[in-house]
Amino acid sequence: MRSKSKTMLFRSLALHSVLVPLALLWLLPLWMMFVFATMSDNAIFSPDIHLIPSTQFGENFAKLQGDIDFVRTLIVSVVVAVIYTFFSVALTSMAGWALARYKFLGRGLVVAIILGTMTLPYFVVVIPQFIMVARDFGLSNTWFALIVPPLFNSLGVLFMRQAFSLMPVDLFDAARVEGVSEWKIFIHIALPLSRPMLAALSIILFLHSWNNYLWPLLISNDRSMMTAPVALGSLFGLIDVSWGGVMVGAVLLTVPMLVVFVFLQRFFMAGITAGAVK
Amino acid sequence: MRRRNLTAYGFLSPYLLIFAAFWLWPIIYSFYLSFLSTRRAPWTFNPSMTWLRITQDTAFYNALWNTLKILAIQVPAMVFLATVLAVLLNSQLLRARGLIRFAFFAPVVIGEAAYAAVFRLMFNTDFGIVNKTLQAIGLSKVDWFANPSAAMSLIIMAVTWRWVGYNAIIILSGLQSIQTDVYEAATLERVSPRQQFFHITLPLLRPVLVFCFVLSVIGSMQLFAEPYLITNMGGPGGATETLGLFLYRQGFLNLNFGYASAIAYTIAALAVAISALNMWIGRDRT
Amino acid sequence: MASVSINQVTKQFGAVSVIRGANLHVEDGELVVFVGPSGCGKSTLLRMIAGLEDISSGDIHIGDTMVNDIEPGDRGVAMVFQSYALYPHMSVQQNMSFGLRMNGNEKADTERRVQTAAKVLQLKPLLARLPKQLSGGQRQRVAIGRAIVREPQVFLFDEPLSNLDAELRVQMRVEIARLHKELQATMIYVTHDQTEAMTLADRIVVLRDGLIEQVGSPLELYHNPANAFVAGFIGSPRINFFTGVATEYAEGHQLVQLSGRGSAVAKVATTEALPSGTLIKVGVRPEHFEIGGACGFPIKVDVVEQLGSVSYLYADTTSEYPLIVARQDDGDHRSDELTISIRAGKALLFGADGNRLR
Numbered sequence: 001m002r003s004k005s006k007t008m009l010f011r012s013l014a015l016h017s018v019l020v021p022l023a024l025l026w027l028l029p030l031w032m033m034f035v036f037a038t039m040s041d042n043a044i045f046s047p048d049i050h051l052i053p054s055t056q057f058g059e060n061f062a063k064l065q066g067d068i069d070f071v072r073t074l075i076v077s078v079v080v081a082v083i084y085t086f087f088s089v090a091l092t093s094m095a096g097w098a099l100a101r102y103k104f105l106g107r108g109l110v111v112a113i114i115l116g117t118m119t120l121p122y123f124v125v126v127i128p129q130f131i132m133v134a135r136d137f138g139l140s141n142t143w144f145a146l147i148v149p150p151l152f153n154s155l156g157v158l159f160m161r162q163a164f165s166l167m168p169v170d171l172f173d174a175a176r177v178e179g180v181s182e183w184k185i186f187i188h189i190a191l192p193l194s195r196p197m198l199a200a201l202s203i204i205l206f207l208h209s210w211n212n213y214l215w216p217l218l219i220s221n222d223r224s225m226m227t228a229p230v231a232l233g234s235l236f237g238l239i240d241v242s243w244g245g246v247m248v249g250a251v252l253l254t255v256p257m258l259v260v261f262v263f264l265q266r267f268f269m270a271g272i273t274a275g276a277v278k
Numbered sequence: 279m280r281r282r283n284l285t286a287y288g289f290l291s292p293y294l295l296i297f298a299a300f301w302l303w304p305i306i307y308s309f310y311l312s313f314l315s316t317r318r319a320p321w322t323f324n325p326s327m328t329w330l331r332i333t334q335d336t337a338f339y340n341a342l343w344n345t346l347k348i349l350a351i352q353v354p355a356m357v358f359l360a361t362v363l364a365v366l367l368n369s370q371l372l373r374a375r376g377l378i379r380f381a382f383f384a385p386v387v388i389g390e391a392a393y394a395a396v397f398r399l400m401f402n403t404d405f406g407i408v409n410k411t412l413q414a415i416g417l418s419k420v421d422w423f424a425n426p427s428a429a430m431s432l433i434i435m436a437v438t439w440r441w442v443g444y445n446a447i448i449i450l451s452g453l454q455s456i457q458t459d460v461y462e463a464a465t466l467e468r469v470s471p472r473q474q475f476f477h478i479t480l481p482l483l484r485p486v487l488v489f490c491f492v493l494s495v496i497g498s499m500q501l502f503a504e505p506y507l508i509t510n511m512g513g514p515g516g517a518t519e520t521l522g523l524f525l526y527r528q529g530f531l532n533l534n535f536g537y538a539s540a541i542a543y544t545i546a547a548l549a550v551a552i553s554a555l556n557m558w559i560g561r562d563r564t
Numbered sequence: 565m566a567s568v569s570i571n572q573v574t575k576q577f578g579a580v581s582v583i584r585g586a587n588l589h590v591e592d593g594e595l596v597v598f599v600g601p602s603g604c605g606k607s608t609l610l611r612m613i614a615g616l617e618d619i620s621s622g623d624i625h626i627g628d629t630m631v632n633d634i635e636p637g638d639r640g641v642a643m644v645f646q647s648y649a650l651y652p653h654m655s656v657q658q659n660m661s662f663g664l665r666m667n668g669n670e671k672a673d674t675e676r677r678v679q680t681a682a683k684v685l686q687l688k689p690l691l692a693r694l695p696k697q698l699s700g701g702q703r704q705r706v707a708i709g710r711a712i713v714r715e716p717q718v719f720l721f722d723e724p725l726s727n728l729d730a731e732l733r734v735q736m737r738v739e740i741a742r743l744h745k746e747l748q749a750t751m752i753y754v755t756h757d758q759t760e761a762m763t764l765a766d767r768i769v770v771l772r773d774g775l776i777e778q779v780g781s782p783l784e785l786y787h788n789p790a791n792a793f794v795a796g797f798i799g800s801p802r803i804n805f806f807t808g809v810a811t812e813y814a815e816g817h818q819l820v821q822l823s824g825r826g827s828a829v830a831k832v833a834t835t836e837a838l839p840s841g842t843l844i845k846v847g848v849r850p851e852h853f854e855i856g857g858a859c860g861f862p863i864k865v866d867v868v869e870q871l872g873s874v875s876y877l878y879a880d881t882t883s884e885y886p887l888i889v890a891r892q893d894d895g896d897h898r899s900d901e902l903t904i905s906i907r908a909g910k911a912l913l914f915g916a917d918g919n920r921l922r
Contacts, residue, residue, distance in 0.1 A: 008371065011371060012371040012373075015366060015369055015371055015372065016372075016373065018366065019366050019367075019372070019378055020378070022363075023377070023378045023381035023382065024381070026381045026382055026385070026439065026443075027381045027384075028400075029385075029393065029396045029397065029400060029439060030384060030385070030388075030396075032396055032399070032400055032407065033392070033393075033395075033396045036396070036399055044399065044405065045402075045404075045405045046405065047405065047410075049407060049410050049411075049414075051407075091292050091293040091296060092293055094289045094290070094292060094293060095289065095290050095292075095293035095294065097289050098286045098287070098288075098289035098290040099290070101286075102282055102283070102285065102286035102289075104282065104283045104286040104287065105283055107286075110290065110294070113302070114297070117301060117302065117305060119496065119549075119550065119553065120305065120546050120549075120550075121496060121499055121500050121542070121545050121546050121549050122500060123500060123522065123525055123541075123542040123545055123546070124304070124305055124308055124542045124543065124545075124546050125300070125301055125304035125305055125308065126304075126529075126542075127304075127308050127311065127529050127535050127538050127539050127542060128303070128304035128305075128307040128308045128311065128539075129300055129304050130529075130530070131307075131311075131535060132304070148296070148300070149300045150300075151296045151300070152296055152297050152299075152300040152301040154297065154301075157293065168647055168649065170645045170646075170647045170648075170649035171649050171651060173611075173614075173616050173636075173643075173645070173649065174643065174645060174649035174651075174710075175651075175662070175663070175666075176615075176616065176635075176636045176637060177614055177615070177616070177636045177637060177641060177642065177643045177720075178637060178642075178662065178663025178666070178667075178710075178714065179635070179636070179637020179638060179663060179666075179667050180637065180662070180663055180666040180667070181666070182282075182285045182289075184666050186289070188662070188666065189651055192653045193651075193652065193653060207387060210389065211387075211388075211389035211390065213389070213390050213391060213502075213503045214502055214503065214526075218530055228391075229389050229390065229391035229392070230391070232391040232392070232395065233390075233391040233394070233503075233506075233507050236394070236395070236398070236507055236510075237510065243395075243399060246395050247395060247396070247399070249391075249392075249395075250391070250392035250393075250395045250396060251392075253388075253389055253391065253392045254387070254388050254389070254392050257387035257388070257389075258384060258387060260387070261383070261384060261386075261387045262380070265383075268387075269447055269451070272386070272444065272447050272448065273447060273448055273451040
């Protein structure tokens with residue numbers, strides 16, 4: 001018989017001696033992002049190792065702003081993400097409600113098509129999407145092009161279908177007996193009761209849109225309608241670019257999401273794992 | 279009941295309209311496109327310029343090979359690491375849980391452009407912190423952007439850094455859905471923690487692990503932004519050019535939509551096949 | 565208020581028949597209880613009246629209106645659910661007024677109705693609370709209040725008390741009986757608890773496997789069950805069944821020799837003689853035994869339940885249905901070996917098909 005407390009102590013030490021260094025390693029790129037953002041380009045490209053933030057954040061921001069008017073691209077990104085999230089939540093929760101609440105002709109088919117085609121890579125649709133929006137409609141560099149095509153995302157449909165089907169049917173039946181219309185049942189009962197789910201879904205969708213890279217890269221190459229990640233990426237290949245400035249851009253892209261992540265971690269985790277359980 | 283059918287379609291149709299226009303129709307259209315020669319107008323039916331060409335294009339095989347390398351190395355390594363992480367993070371003994379979880383989960387929210395920029399600087403050949411550290415401990419520096427295998431390792435490291443936490447979250451939730459009384463019963467029957475892990479935890483986690491594998495396979499097949507942004511569009515000399523990047527080059531730089539569609543369908547077929555293989559290997563054998 | 569009639573109503577879920585031709589007329593102002601074991605179709609029948617389930621064939625009238633194709637909200641019914649079905653995000657006040665508000669009822673009228681219902685149910689101090697801040701009994705009262713506010717033609721109750729503990733259940737039972745008296749409303753009430761049915765109902769409808777077995781007043785069902793199933797279902801503790809063989813018939817009484825009980829004989833008034841030797845099922849309620857007697861049989865008491873006013877003696881406890889005998893004294897009869905006999909004229913006879921032989 002070994003002593004229980006000794007075993008525990010040994011296990012705890014082993015656990016932390018693995019996890020702590022690994023965690024520090026994982027934090028390093030994030031930390032370096034902030035450090036780089038505060039260093040002058042000369043300091044970044046110098047032979048010394050810098051691990052402590054410096055003081056050049058303002059200067060770097062000014063250079064970035066001079067290079068690509070980053071604030072404007074951030075505004076585009078925010079507007080796109082907010083509108084996209086709103087519409088995606090609205091459309092997909094309505095669809096999820098229909099699939100969870102009603103037995104209707106073709107329900108199985110709709111679910112099968114959505115589930116089946118979602119396993120196909122995005123590449124299969126991006127070319128026709130591009131031809132349709134850019135060439136046929138001539139809508140490159142518009143809000144429509146940035147916001148509407150990505151609304152196909154069915155994550156919310158599956159997510160909200162799950163949420164609604166877990167609610168007790170009696171609630172909706174009670175309202176039905178009271179003569180409340182189906183639309184009002186949806187608005188006044190189903191939606192308010194799924195607030196945590198809606199929050200989780202909104203966070204995930206906002207993040208999707210905020211970080212979306214390929215579609216905005218294809219469809220929005222005009223300076224006035226560029227999203228922030230695309231604008232930042234466009235600097236990488238240039239010779240005469242301020243890397244301190246680029247890192248300021250990276251920080252500005254990342255910090256809002258980190259704040260959301262820290263304060264709404266519960267919803268965030270729910271959003272990620274809900275995709276896994278289906 | 280007809281009235282309820284109508285109500286259901288009323289709720290469904292706005293989404294369905296978008297879904298049909300921007301997902302269902304494009305799937306069909308790109309299949310049609312994959313048989314067209316689109317190099318010059320007017321587009322003509324000519325599968326030899328798409329499907330036949332794909333079988334002969336060395337650039338395609340290079341991209342396929344690179345993608346398979348990432349698939350074979352990065353996916354198993356990452357799922358393994360994510361499993362270990364999830365088990366460790368689930369430990370009752372863990373201190374500073376919030377901070378340690380933050381370290382692994384934070385990369386999940388970081389966009390490709392932002393982290394690509396950091397990795398470029400950290401792995402910079404002359405001034406990056408990685409090479410400086412290597413030299414400080416007496417190793418020679420690595421030319422991460424000019425050496426083909428080093429560039430590939432860089433992509434693999436970057437993708438793993440970004441996605442391991444995501445997978446760990448999923449596996450962690452799988453772990454936490456296992457009833458604790460199963461372990462209590464096993465402990466009372468003198469089953470060791472190691473045996474518990476291999477005979478209880480792993481079998482119960484299997485569906486979740488299969489899910490992670492499938493998700494990562496589909497993700498890797500679509501890898502685009504990392505080689506585009508970190509290794510300068512698949513450099514050096516195409517050593518990190520993935521199928522996604524190859525498709526981007528054909529479709530959106532050369533504007534050869536027909537060929538790109540054939541590539542897209544090839545990627546889709548491979549992704550489905552490899553996912554199916556994963557599911558078959560991880561199937562319920564009982 | 566209105567009557568409800570159900571004519572030849574059936575319900576199929578795919579190949580499964582849940583209701584197999586039900587006929588019933590509920591009078592205006594009557595409280596009718598549907599009772600039966602789980603899966604007998606009683607809840608389905610109630611939900612068909614509410615309009616929450618489609619009717620496969622037959623028709624349902626509320627008042628003079630055929631309601632088969634009328635939406636639930638337009639049928640003039642109110643329903644109380646087993647789960648209460650209170651909207652968790654709304655206060656008591658909002659819960660009660662929700663239906664009226666959504667249908668554009670005049671504000672002052674809605675408020676008046678809520679206040680009246682709250683007064684009747686002593687909910688006034690709770691109006692601002694959320695459902696999660698209420699006890700089970702209070703939630704049930706809110707659910708009932710929500711039904712009252714609608715001023716419906718018919719109240720429907722779907723096992724409303726099964727989520728409450730025993731004491732509250734008795735309380736709420738009395739409360740519902742009082743409400744029925746006060747509102748003079750037509751009420752249809754579903755339960756699997758025969759005590760609830762006995763205490764509340766004007767008439768009881770006993771269902772089994774989608775068929776109505778018997779309709780009648782509580783005492784009618786108790787004293788005059790139409791078949792062995794109703795006899796077994798109504799009455800607590802349960803009726804005792806014996807197998808027996810018909811012997812003589814004299815002076816309007818049939819004698820039945822109980823099998824395996826020595827010389828025990830049951831004497832039952834019937835209209836005509838049974839052929840001698842007919843196999844019969846004999847039902848005897850626990851209070852219809854007496855100690856001693858001429859044609860008795862011996863039992864050994866295994867367990868005694870002393871309830872104060874009455875004691876129940878259990879014998880043959882290893883068999884599926886123990887023999888239960890009621891006694892009006894407080895003595896400890898455990899391990900007693902007694903001779904008991906059936907009170908003259910108190911047994912019920914059933915044929916091999918389970919139907920009552922009168």
